[in-house]
Amino acid sequence: MTKEIQLAANERIDQLYANEIKIIQSAEVFSFSLDAVLLADFAHPVLKQRGKIVDLCAGNGAVGLFLTKKTRAQITEVEIQPRLIDMAKRSIELNDLTAQVNTLNIDLKDIFHQLHKDSVDTVTCNPPYFANEPTSKKNPNPYLALARHESTASLADIIEVISGLLKMGGKMYMVHRPERLQEIFSLLAKNRLVPKRIRLVYPKAGREANMVLIEAIKDGNPGGLRFIPPVTVYDEQDEYLPEVKRVLYGTE
Numbered sequence: 001m002t003k004e005i006q007l008a009a010n011e012r013i014d015q016l017y018a019n020e021i022k023i024i025q026s027a028e029v030f031s032f033s034l035d036a037v038l039l040a041d042f043a044h045p046v047l048k049q050r051g052k053i054v055d056l057c058a059g060n061g062a063v064g065l066f067l068t069k070k071t072r073a074q075i076t077e078v079e080i081q082p083r084l085i086d087m088a089k090r091s092i093e094l095n096d097l098t099a100q101v102n103t104l105n106i107d108l109k110d111i112f113h114q115l116h117k118d119s120v121d122t123v124t125c126n127p128p129y130f131a132n133e134p135t136s137k138k139n140p141n142p143y144l145a146l147a148r149h150e151s152t153a154s155l156a157d158i159i160e161v162i163s164g165l166l167k168m169g170g171k172m173y174m175v176h177r178p179e180r181l182q183e184i185f186s187l188l189a190k191n192r193l194v195p196k197r198i199r200l201v202y203p204k205a206g207r208e209a210n211m212v213l214i215e216a217i218k219d220g221n222p223g224g225l226r227f228i229p230p231v232t233v234y235d236e237q238d239e240y241l242p243e244v245k246r247v248l249y250g251t252e
Contacts, residue, residue, distance in 0.1 A: 005024070005090050005093055005094045006090070007024065008026070010026050010027065010028050011024055011025065011026045011087070012024075012025055012026070013025070013094070014031075016037065016062075016066060016248065017248065017249045017250060018037075018246065018247055018248055018249055018250035019066060019069040019250070021065045021066055021068070021069070021095055022091065022094050022095055023060060023061070023062050023065065023091050024060065024087045024090050024091045024094065025060065025087075026087070029060075029081075029083055029084060029087070030059050030060055030081075030084055031060070032059065032060060032062035032063075034233065034244070034248075035126055035175045035201075035211055036059075036062045036063050036066070036126055036175075037062075037066065037247050037248060038175065038201060038211070038213060038231065038247060039063055039124060039126055039173060039174075039175040039213060040062075040063050040066035040067055040070075040124070041066075041247045042173060042175075042197075042199055042213040042215070043067065043070070043122065043124055043171075043173040043215075044171065044173075044215070045067055045070055045071045045073060045121075045122040045124075045171075045173075046071060046073045046121035046122045046171075047070075047071050047072065047073065048072065048073060049072040049073065049074075050073070050074075051071065051072075051073030051074070051121045051122070052073060052074055052076070052119060052120045052121050052122075053067060053071065053073050053074065053075045053076070053120070053121065053122045053123070053124070054075075054076045054078060054115065054120050054122075054123050054124075054165055055067070055075065055076070055077045055078065055123075055124045055125070056078050056108065056123060056124070056125040056127070056158065056161065056162065057078070057079065057125055057126055057127045057128065057158070058077035058078055058079040058084075058085075058088060058103070059079060059081075059084050059088075059126070060084050060087040060088050060091065061077045061079075061084075061085075061087070061088025061089075061091050061092065061101075061103070063124050063126055064076075064077040064088075064101055064124075065091060065092070065095060065097065065101065067124070068095075068097055068100055068101060072100070073100075073121065073122070074100060074101075074102075075100060075101045075102070076101075076102050076103070076104060076115065077101065077102070077103045077104070078103075078104045078106065078108070078111065079103070079104075079105060080105070080106065080107050080108070081105075082105055085103050085104075085105040088103050089103050107153075108153045108157060108158065108161050109153070109157070111161055111164075111165070112164065115165060117164050117165065118164075118165075118166070118167050118168070119165065119167065120165040120166050120167060120170055121166075121167060121170050121171070122170060122171050122172075122173070123162045123165055123166055123170070123171075123172045123173070124172075124173045124174070125158060125162060125172070125173070125174045125175075126174075126175050127153075127155065127158050127174070127176065129176060129177045129180075155180070155183065155184070155187060156187055159184070159187040159188060159190075159191050159193065160187075160191055162174075162191070162193070163191035163192055163193055163218060166193075166218040167218065168218055168219045169217060169218060169219065169220070170217070170218045171215060171216070171217055171218075172193060172214075172215070172216045172217075172218070173213070173214070173215055174213070174214045174216075175211055175212070175213050175214075176211070176212055176214065177210070177211065177212065178200065178208075178209045178210070178211070178212045181212055181214075184214065188216050192218055192219050193216040193217070193218055193220075194216055194217050194218075194219075194220035194221070194222060195214060195215070195216045195225055196215050196216060196217055196220060196224060196225060196226065197213075197214075197215035197225075197226050197227075197228055198212060198213070198214055198215075198225065198226070198227045198228070199212070199213040199227070199228050199229075199230060199231065200212055200213075200227070200230040200231075201213065201230065201231045201232075201233065202230055202231065202232045202233065203232075203233050203234060204232065204233070204234050204235075204236070205232055205235075205236075209230070231243050231244065
């Protein structure tokens, strides 16, 4: 039976059919998209119940909720926007996951007032993709502008926080844009994070990649970087290809 959860105006409930997780969404603020689904699928989170997972830049909580199907560990979703964290909390209740998932509505610069350094096994992050340059053209919707541009925390800030949270040997999983990969590698190196797996995502065959999934280990042994088989999203008829059907619907 579906749990009764109060929806605000212009909110809806969507479902990721591959794992039957329901997410409260609104076109007014932010909706999860394929990058969140692919990030959760790519991640190998800590499995044990006493493990700790933090999802940074959590938005409406999609990645953390998707991870509950892969682990028994405790998951903390961190998001600066109050309206999004409210949606995340109600989605957690909707899926009866309050015993496993909690939320923090804080700025990343305040995170170590709430979470201990060197205490987390797995960090996931779907950050804003675009640097906050003076010439940046931002979405007039402030919710979407914050989700897409590094207005409150730069990529350097985010990776520094990730490293601070992780235990030695802890793993980071991030989705970002390929054009920023060189910058990401440089920042990982500065913060004791060693990239270990890369997966490129292509919109169609013959197109350039428009997403990259990255796994890194804190204080990992140098070298050993692997590029695993890429994902291509659509065929020539704009239909999802089998790998994407698997992550979205649980079928090929």
